[in-house]
Amino acid sequence: VLCAPVVxxxxxxxxxxxxQHYAHLLVHGALHAQGWDHETSDAxxxxxxxxxxxxxxxxxxxxxxxx
Numbered sequence: 122v123l124c125a126p127v128v129x130x131x132x133x134x135x136x137x138x139x140x141q142h143y144a145h146l147l148v149h150g151a152l153h154a155q156g157w158d159h160e161t162s163d164a165x166x167x168x169x170x171x172x173x174x175x176x177x178x179x180x181x182x183x184x185x186x187x188x
Contacts, residue, residue, distance in 0.1 A: 123147075137185070145185040148176050 123146055132142035152169055159166035174184050 141182055141185065144177060144180060144182050145173065148173050148180075 123143070128142055128146065129139060132139045135142065137145075152172060157165075157169045157172065159169045170186055174186065177183070177185060
């Protein structure tokens with residue numbers, strides 16, 4: 122479940138479009154639903170972020186972790 126006002130606020134705070142942030146959150150959540158985790162170790166976090174970046178790139182979105 123995503124809270125639209127929170128997603129909009131986070132997107133603005135992070136300098137992302139609403140579309141980019143929703144895409145990232147949906148990919149992130151889908152990976153969690155498949156068993157990916159970023160809280161168990163740094164290696165798991167790096168692997169999950171890399172997978173998110175790959176999926177989002179294939180969908181035409183920029184790296185959500187780029188500064």
